[in-house]
Amino acid sequence: MFSNFHFLYLVGGGGGGKIGEAEYFKVYSCILVLLLRLRQACVHMSLTKDAIDMDAFKVDDDETDKVIAAEFEASFANMSLDESGLVDTSENKGQNKQIEKVFQREYASTKVVAVLERLKPIIENGDKCVIVSQWTSMLSIIEYHLKLSNTKYTSITGNVKAEERQYRVDSFNKRNFGPSVMLLSLTAGGVGLNLVGGNHLFMVDLHWNPALELQxxxxIHRLGQTKNVFIHKFVCSSTIEQRVLQLQEKKTQLATSVLEGAASKKLTKLTKDELMFLFELDKPAPTTQKTRAATALANANSQPTTSSQPTA
Structure with missing residues (x-):
């Protein structure tokens, strides 16, 4: 896709030469696509299926391939809350089917399971919930599982017409009636909607711009709300999402001067330093014995002279 040299040149400012503007944006685009796929994989693997060569996961009779397949399945078993439904290493064909199962839209990923588990007591308590995602395909997956659990829901995405949108909003806002869940697209429903019928909001995935999430x-946190409001963010530990969350906190500090409800253009793009942070390139490189010796010598030569003065 692109070389390590290009990556370090673009993100880390390294490299001994210069690349053209066209190549620069090509490499930059590749990095953003990789970040997108990593974020999508944290939500549901089916979102990445179109960009993955599924034949690469097929297991042959070679012993090495068996070991690789077993490790791959074990890693996904750790991510799933239902390990028994994923691990099956009895036959090569069975291994292929289990791997492919993870990429099917009907598969309950870790986040889907977590959303459903958190949603159940909310509905039983008589409250309503808004589930937000920046990907409509993820909303479709959640919709499929809501149907399986016989949960009443409605949705608002970019495909919903204006008159139908208002009808769905009014239906959701009815107390003790109507759907208990609103599936909401982050871009289509982030502005201009009054959803005070719900007092819980699930942020299934994280966006670079925290202002969009605040919108x-x-x-649900607006005039007319009569209940306590709860915001739930679902973040996969030890993944790119944790870095995105930290990046959001940094950007939120910069957004203090932005008017409420307005998204700052400066916060919507990733800078070079932010890319380095996401890929953990902001950490100092490991030192060798030579560099440690040189650093110690430099520190010894630059030690300031101090003298103690009596205090009055």
Whole structure:
């Protein structure tokens, strides 16, 4: 896709030469696509299926391939809350089917399971919930599992017409009636909607721009709300999402001067330093024995002279 040299040149500012502007944007685009796929994999693997060569996961009779397949399945078993439904290493064909199962839209990923588990007591308590995602394909997956659990829901995405949108909003806002869940697209429903019928909001995935998420939260935290409001963010530990969350916190500090409800253009793009942070290139490189010796010598030569002065 692109070389390590190009990556370090673009993200880390390294490299001994210069690349053209066209090549620069090509490499930059590749990095953003990789970040997109990593974020999608944290939500549901089916979102990445179109960009993956599924034949690469097929297991042959070679012993090495068996070991690789077993490790791959074990890693996904750790991510799933239902390990028994994923691990099956009895036959090569069975291994292929189990791997492919993870990429099917009907598969309950870790986040889907977590959303459903958190949603159940909320509905039983008589409250309503808004589930937000920046990917409509993820909303479709959640919709499939809501149907399986016989949960009443409605949705608002970019495909919903204006008159139908208002009808769905009014239906959701009815107390003790109507759907208990609103599936909301982050971009289509982030502004102009009054969803005070719900007092819980699930942020299934994280966006680079925290202002967009705040706008979505304002759909339920506004005038007319009579209940306590709860915002739930679902973050996969030890993944790119944790870095995105930290990046959001940094950007939120910069957004203090932005008017409420307005998204700052400066916060919507990733800078070079932010890319380095996401890929953990902001950490100092490991030192060798030579560099440690040189650093110690430099520190010894630059030690300031101090003298103690009596205090009055």
């Amino acid at each position: 979505a939260c304002d759909r």
